[in-house]
Structures are given as C-alpha cells and as structure tokens.
Amino acid sequence: MTGKLLSVRDSAMNSRSVRALCWAVAVIAVAACNDSSGPGDGGNPLPPGIGLKLDPFITAGLQTPVFMTQPLDDGRIFVVEQGGKIRVVRGGVLQTTPFLDLTSRVLCCGERGLLSVAFHPQYATNHFFYVYFTTQTNGDIRIERFTTTSDPEVADPASTKLIITTPHSTQANHNGGLLAFGPDGMLYAGLGDGGGAGDPTGNGQNFNALLGSLLRLDINTTAPYAIPNDNPFVNTAGRRGEIWAKGLRNPWRYAFDPPTGMLYIADVGQGLHEEVNAVVATRAGLNYGWNVWEGLSCYNASTCSSTGYEPPILDYGHGPACSITGGYVYRGNDIPAIRGHYFYSDFCAGFLRSFRYENGAAVDQKDWGLPSSNVVSFGKDFDGELYIIAGDDILKIAPVP
Numbered sequence: 001m002t003g004k005l006l007s008v009r010d011s012a013m014n015s016r017s018v019r020a021l022c023w024a025v026a027v028i029a030v031a032a033c034n035d036s037s038g039p040g041d042g043g044n045p046l047p048p049g050i051g052l053k054l055d056p057f058i059t060a061g062l063q064t065p066v067f068m069t070q071p072l073d074d075g076r077i078f079v080v081e082q083g084g085k086i087r088v089v090r091g092g093v094l095q096t097t098p099f100l101d102l103t104s105r106v107l108c109c110g111e112r113g114l115l116s117v118a119f120h121p122q123y124a125t126n127h128f129f130y131v132y133f134t135t136q137t138n139g140d141i142r143i144e145r146f147t148t149t150s151d152p153e154v155a156d157p158a159s160t161k162l163i164i165t166t167p168h169s170t171q172a173n174h175n176g177g178l179l180a181f182g183p184d185g186m187l188y189a190g191l192g193d194g195g196g197a198g199d200p201t202g203n204g205q206n207f208n209a210l211l212g213s214l215l216r217l218d219i220n221t222t223a224p225y226a227i228p229n230d231n232p233f234v235n236t237a238g239r240r241g242e243i244w245a246k247g248l249r250n251p252w253r254y255a256f257d258p259p260t261g262m263l264y265i266a267d268v269g270q271g272l273h274e275e276v277n278a279v280v281a282t283r284a285g286l287n288y289g290w291n292v293w294e295g296l297s298c299y300n301a302s303t304c305s306s307t308g309y310e311p312p313i314l315d316y317g318h319g320p321a322c323s324i325t326g327g328y329v330y331r332g333n334d335i336p337a338i339r340g341h342y343f344y345s346d347f348c349a350g351f352l353r354s355f356r357y358e359n360g361a362a363v364d365q366k367d368w369g370l371p372s373s374n375v376v377s378f379g380k381d382f383d384g385e386l387y388i389i390a391g392d393d394i395l396k397i398a399p400v401p
C-alpha cells in the first residue's frame, strides 16, 4: 500500500497520564500576560441551522496527496504528493506533468515523504518556492529552495539550494512537515520531536535541538538563511536561535490568520490527547509543553508544573480520534457565516469540526457531521475557500443551499 500519513502511530499508550487541575492556574496566569483577544475580525457565532457539505474537487489521479495551496490568482492550485511530486490543478483539472518531481530524493511513506511546499510571498517575481521533505538517504529532514525556470509550468530540480537540514534517521515518525510564510515575511517550519513514543530523545524540551520546535528563518537577507534579530533565543547560550516556539510533539499542521494576527498550531498527541494552540503570532519563545504535558494533562505523571508552559485552548481525547489534522481559519467568500472560524479534523475519526477564538477560549465549537476517511490535511485556495484531503481525494467545503 502507499503509506498513509500518520498511519504509523505510537504503540506505547500511556495509561498513567492523569488530568491535572493545575492547568486552571496556568490558564489564569497566561491570560494575565496574553493579548488573548487579538485584533478584530474573529468571526461571529454560527447562525442556527447552518450546514456544510463536502463537494468533490479532485477525486481521481492523485497519489497520496498531503498538501494543497494556491499562492497566486493564476488559476493554478498546487498539490503535494507524499511520494515526491508537486502536481498542478488548473481550472479544476489535474495536469499530467508534475510541477516538480523529487521522487528519487524523497524517502516515503508512513509519516515520511514530501510533506509541504511554501511559495515565496514574491514568487511572482523571484520564482522561489520551498519544500519540506525527508531525504532518501537516511530520513533526515531537509528544507530546500527551488526556482521555476522560464517555463512557469515546470520547476527545475537542479535549481535546489539547501536552506536547513536536521538529523531524523533514528525514528520514522514525528517529522513535522509544514513550511509557511508568516505575515511578517519570515519562513516558518514545524518540526516533530524526532519520533518514538514519549519523546525518548527529549527534543521537546531541548532548546539546543531544532526538533520539537517551530522555527522562524529569514530567507531574504543572507544565504541560506539568517536568524531574525527578534527571534527569542538569538545569541543565547545553549539555545538555537532558529527556534520561535518549543515543546511541540508533532506540529504536522499550523496556520497563520493574518486578519486577526493569530497563529494556530495543531499538535499531535501521544496516547490520550490531541490539542490546538492559538496565540497572538508575535508572542515569541512560547513553550507548548511536550513532553511534560500532553494536551491539558501531565504526561506520564500525576502532577507536573504548569509554570512556563502555554496550555492549548482545545483538547480532545482519543477513541476513535487518534491524530489531529490542523486546518485553517475560513476567510473565503462562499460561506460568510463561518468566516473567522478555525477548522480541523482527525486522521482516525475523520470528523470536520470548527471553533471560533474569543478571549483565549475556543467558542462556538461545532461538529459538522461530515465524516471522511484518512483526513491528512486541509487546503486553502487563493480566495480563502477551504478543502480537505481525505485519502487520495480533495473535497471542497461548501455551503448547503
């Protein structure tokens, strides 16, 4: 079979993780220092009776798609296939010729593979785009830049420039996988803890490791990248300057919401809890808790300190859920009632759920009653309409008339 993403789950379930009351203290403490409301445009309560549906978008021809994006309003949607290709959808039609084929350089599958692409904000003029993959040689994580040739339909595999790499050969899981440009023009990368159950190598809380982190890189000044001066650990002994946030287990998908200035990180849990973190995106150096915390519970302990850890705003338990698939805040035009609501799913449970962020809480929580199978990712087009990638299909979230 083609490896379904996240199908490799940790076998070591942790039955000793106990919900800890001390998060209540943590939430109050954080609220005091957290600009939790953010600027406006956070959306409105859902009107009663509203329904959504999933319309077929691309339901044939894709092999293990894991990511979808539309950087320009030029009719092209780009789909990342886990095996190593970037495919083009034009006018709703999947094109035969891939935009980029890295199959020979990518180690797939399970949780490994070509995992995302991010187009430079000035792609239209500089033709730069960035990919995140695990390398054929040993599974290490690599972020590389490519350039489109004079033929805009095809990128040049030989144009590759290494941006950053980090070892990841020991375990196959928890590679992270998302590259995204923030509203600040910086390139962000979400890296998993290095794999294995329970973070055996301790990367989640090791500030000298790139794994288990959200990185923030300036790729516009010096090559291959510069560490932005306002990163939290610049010139700090024992801490990598690339790190923007720490304590992440497997931040497979995260999303910026520029209208509110918020950052949503969906972090995949261990054996019991899945979580969504939502913070003002400019808050530097947050520690999301893993492997001291799993969601709102102490991990593998009856008590643990909440000091210094950012709690998630949403936590749900396993069974049938097993692995959160983070999505986006809806900013499209087709369904005004859900503008400002953040959508997410779960690889095992396949639900479509949403909430709205308000004053540090996830309000208007909604399960849309639209189960799918193997939801690996969401997609967003240039207009802000949302899609889900379920198995080999891409489905568009649409209003019920």
Ligand SMILES: [Ca+2]
Residues within 6 Å of the ligand: 247, 267, 275, 288, 289, 290, 293, 294, 295, 310, 311, 312
């Ligand atoms: Ca956490």
